[in-house]
Amino acid sequence: MTGPYRVDALTSESQQTLSMAIAESGTGIWDRDVPAGKIRYSAGWKAILGYAEHEIGDEIGDSYLRVHPDDLEYVKATIQAHFDGRTDAYEVEHRIRCKDGSYKWVHSRGRVVSRDARGAPLRMIGTTTDITALRTVSDQLRETADLITNLTNEVPGLVFQYRMPPDGPARFSYASAGAREIYELEPWALAADARILDALIHPEDLPQYHESLRTCAAALTPWHLEYRVCLPRQGLCWRQADARPQRTADGGTLWHGFITDATEHKRIEAELRESATTDGLTLLPNRRHFMAQVQTVLDRLAQRDSDDCVALLMCDLDHFKQINDRWGHAAGDAALRHFASILRSELRAADLVGRMGGEEFAVMLRGTSMTSAITFARRLQHQLAATPFVVESGERAALALSIGITLMHAVDGSAEASLIRSDRALYRAKRNGRNRIETAP
Template sequence: MSSPPTDPQAQVQELRRQLQSLLEAATANERKLDRFDALERRLMAVGSMEELVHLLLIDCCADFGLDAAELWLLDPEEELRRALPALPMVKAPRLLDHHGPLKDLFGAARSTRLVGPADAPLLAKAFGEGTPVRSAALLPLIRQGLLIGSLHFGAHDPERYDAASGTKFLDRLAAIAAIAIESMLNRERLRRAGMTDGLTGVHNRRYFDHRSLIEFSQAVRHRYPLACLFLDIDHFKAINDGHGHPTGDEVLRQVGGLIQRSLRTGDLAARYGGEEFVVLLPRTDLAGACEVAERIRLMVQDAPFVTPEGGTVNATLSAGLAMLPAGATSFAELLNAADRALYDAKRAGRNRTVADSLGAAQAADS
């Protein structure tokens, strides 16, 4: 360590240099504080999950000169999986089924970690194998004492995040981000509660009545095919009477899940009433609609439905299919045609798909 200069003039120059260095550090910290403050304000004002994810993963990289950013969110109930697929995201978060990956990063400490080249295995976990990131800040996202995810900022510069540096700004950012994420999740829950059937998790009749008019209008305007399926669980009263209403509810819940898993993004499924479901398939021709209906029917036929007591019960369903008639002036025409086809399927012996004859003939002619 060098001795301080003894010459008075040299001492003055050294003091000026130290003062200048302190001023520059203070100015840099002030700029950093301003950027963090602006980011926090934007986080608290976001209006959608899409905007929130874009802010954390795209805008943060630009604003803070980062080379990489990752967002992990715990999603054991698949709430985010249902909310995010339709969003046009440049970069999506990683959704976790369990806490395992988060425990690998934070252990029991659950505090911000600054890691460098010596922690290459940890960097690989946070950013993927072969990552060029050489230093990173790993921020745990905690709400009400629960770890709900993590936010990772990475840099190619191995000294960008020094383990000896303070984490005050990063800790505050993590707290604000966790609040914003929880707020978006709660907003999504409220939104879904207003348009989702509480038992089966598919859309409810109210949402279907609204969305179906939009799909009908689009199909008529752009002249693309629109298929409608009516699906009804066969002998559902016998399931309730023979096994109890809790078992009937489980069958309904599981059938709703099978229907949802059989559809594409953009298709619409809803519980229409009782044991009846309705499905809209935009831009789907007769052959494609028949394929979807049969896929759902066979999945239900082959599924062992688990009862609340741990046993199993079998079920089948009947499907009525209709295509939007040429020259249709209301959505009710399509809905009524699918309902007629469902009645024909029931009358013909159940556990089958029947297409409305008028709609099928028009589809074949077009």
């Protein structure tokens, strides 16, 4: 071998070792129905284990049978901790049995995206990534320098050695061929001048990038960072860096680490966050997110002991069941989206709306008196009446709206207390003939 940045021809034995050490990585998606004990897998997930589309069922009990016995309790405990709300997400590395009886290492992460009124989990969505290649590479790196270079140049990611001397600039003393994919740089260019990365790392993330390395060097704690890069060919991408530092004889710091492409993981995480806070049909905030925002406003009122007026409205589409019965549920869904669009058009930037379930919606109006809230409610009814909903057949479906209004108070014990008052007012509006506005103190 003539240098650390060149892959020399491998011997037959090395080629065999490399083939065993590195497996093609992939990511699959799963969707779990918690109460039903069912879990659906994407075709990519099944392919990771070597199964065809029809060869894996959806019983959650069967999924646990594929987990390595030594990892099973850890996996279950991690899931339960997320179900109980003790963690923001579920994330675990474990072994799983393939169709041929062998085991692969996988990295699974997910999040509960819906819960019932008591907080029990209903639905959980996540991803599973085959990390067998990376685990195998980690073991093989301990063997010989020659094998290290050959293996790391084949790994989908950048394996690196980074030195920060007591005096002078930091530098990459080793960079694998993955530099071409991770940074669109030749390994020798990255090793020649580490400052070349300053032009590629997103300007908003660059200070954190350098500060995290300085903090890691001072405390000798593992380095973990997710950051964005702006590349000529790939554009804006996410990268994840992990490394372990050690002190060198001259008082400097040496890192051995790995940088991977985290763009797809970040996209999935963003989708999971959105699905956890957004109603999928209307794209309005869901009940849980809406109530959390109301609670935040209520807490601020209580802290300031303020007389600021915040109105809370409960809205219900009258005779909504008749639309479903006459034109079908697809028309009912379209009617809900129609009303959601009207709601959005009437709100100010400081206001908030959420779908509470079924045909019920809630609105929070900040800096709004009862008189102004009633005016808003009448305008909403008028706009709904003036903007007819037309089904696919061309027929017009009449929509009307019952509304209950209350004002939030700093002494309210919770957001639920305010919501209950407006809900009672809404009930009176429905009971007294519908298409009405009722208020509660």
